[in-house]
Amino acid sequence: MSLIEEGLTRSLHSSDLRWHATRTRDVDYITALGMAGMHDKLASKLYRLVTTMARSAYFDVLPDVMHKAAGVARRRGWKVADGEVPGIARQALDHLVRPACPSCHGRGFAELAGTGRLSGVVCGCCRGTGKRPVKDGRVRDLLAEIENFASVIEAGVARRLFARG
Numbered sequence: 254m255s256l257i258e259e260g261l262t263r264s265l266h267s268s269d270l271r272w273h274a275t276r277t278r279d280v281d282y283i284t285a286l287g288m289a290g291m292h293d294k295l296a297s298k299l300y301r302l303v304t305t306m307a308r309s310a311y312f313d314v315l316p317d318v319m320h321k322a323a324g325v326a327r328r329r330g331w332k333v334a335d336g337e338v339p340g341i342a343r344q345a346l347d348h349l350v351r352p353a354c355p356s357c358h359g360r361g362f363a364e365l366a367g368t369g370r371l372s373g374v375v376c377g378c379c380r381g382t383g384k385r386p387v388k389d390g391r392v393r394d395l396l397a398e399i400e401n402f403a404s405v406i407e408a409g410v411a412r413r414l415f416a417r418g
């Protein structure tokens with residue numbers, strides 16, 4: 254976990270949002286997060302979803318992901334049947350919520366049967382990536398454009414908190 258990630262995770266659960274003149278405190282992270290989010294609403298909503306896992310956050314971002322999917326569909330010339338784009342958007346969003354491979358739980362190696370411990374054998378389901386495989390190329394296209402949301406937000410926070418000069 255990076256310093257920024259740690260600070261954000263702590264701040265989002267903080268019960269002390271007092272400000273300090275010279276030290277960077279939780280309130281500064283929250284402020285920077287809000288400002289970073291204004292410049293990229295989709296990234297901001299996705300960040301809120303994965304950090305809170307709140308049902309409301311899922312339904313808040315879903316229309317934005319559908320809108321994004323419609324744009325990607327046009328640009329990449331997807332072959333889609335009528336009304337298929339929302340389903341693709343939902344699959345991509347579900348992947349962001351549960352990205353870990355269901356077989357190895359993100360660890361990349363197969364488990365020794367019945368022990369829960371890892372073997373030295375690469376997971377056959379994800380081929381060692383630890384990520385849930387995405388079969389539909391259109392879902393992969395969409396993911397490629399939205400899955401960097403956390404680094405977008407964290408870079409925005411870092412710029413605002415630690416930029417000097």
Ligand SMILES: [Zn+2]
Pocket residue numbers: 354355356357358359360361362376377378379380381382383384
């Ligand atoms: Zn796996």
